[in-house]
Amino acid sequence: MSLEIINSYPKEKRYTLAILQDIQREHGYIPKEYMEYTSEYLNLPLSDVYSIATFYKSLSLKPKGKYVIKVCNGTACHIRDSISILKELQDILGIESGETTEDGLFSLEIVNCIGACALAPVMLINNKYYGAMTKEKVKTVIEDLQGVSANV
Numbered sequence: 001m002s003l004e005i006i007n008s009y010p011k012e013k014r015y016t017l018a019i020l021q022d023i024q025r026e027h028g029y030i031p032k033e034y035m036e037y038t039s040e041y042l043n044l045p046l047s048d049v050y051s052i053a054t055f056y057k058s059l060s061l062k063p064k065g066k067y068v069i070k071v072c073n074g075t076a077c078h079i080r081d082s083i084s085i086l087k088e089l090q091d092i093l094g095i096e097s098g099e100t101t102e103d104g105l106f107s108l109e110i111v112n113c114i115g116a117c118a119l120a121p122v123m124l125i126n127n128k129y130y131g132a133m134t135k136e137k138v139k140t141v142i143e144d145l146q147g148v149s150a151n152v
């Protein structure tokens with residue numbers, strides 16, 4: 001299906017980013033074979049496509065976890081100690097921001113304001129907001145998600 005997306009673009013270099021964004025949207029990351037196909041399709045060196053794919057934070061070369069946890073560190077959240085929420089998540093999951101757990105369940109990211117400052121400190125897991133976070137709440141939320149996944 002991604003090949004159709006790629007093929008729908010004119011074969012011009014300026015569409016590289018748009019193509020990669022479409023692939024990212026469909027797969028959650030940029031699989032190597034699609035990057036190679038993009039390079040052939042646009043007649044660009046693979047290294048050019050690669051540098052665009054690695055330059056933009058919104059693009060990822062690795063698959064993300066089933067649950068993508070975004071910890072807000074905008075001003076309102078930062079003032080309310082979002083960093084301790086982040087540290088708690090790092091401790092529980094054993095990963096740093098930008099990484100994914102080995103079981104493929106969780107990815108962790110730090111983001112700027114996600115528009116829910118009244119609920120600070122906030123984290124977003126996939127499309128769900130978790131407000132007024134505390135270390136205890138973090139633990140419960142992660143345990144719940146681990147439990148849900150174990151029962152599927």
Ligand code: FES
Binds near residue numbers: 076077118120
């Ligand atoms: S600063 Fe965190 S939601 Fe606005």
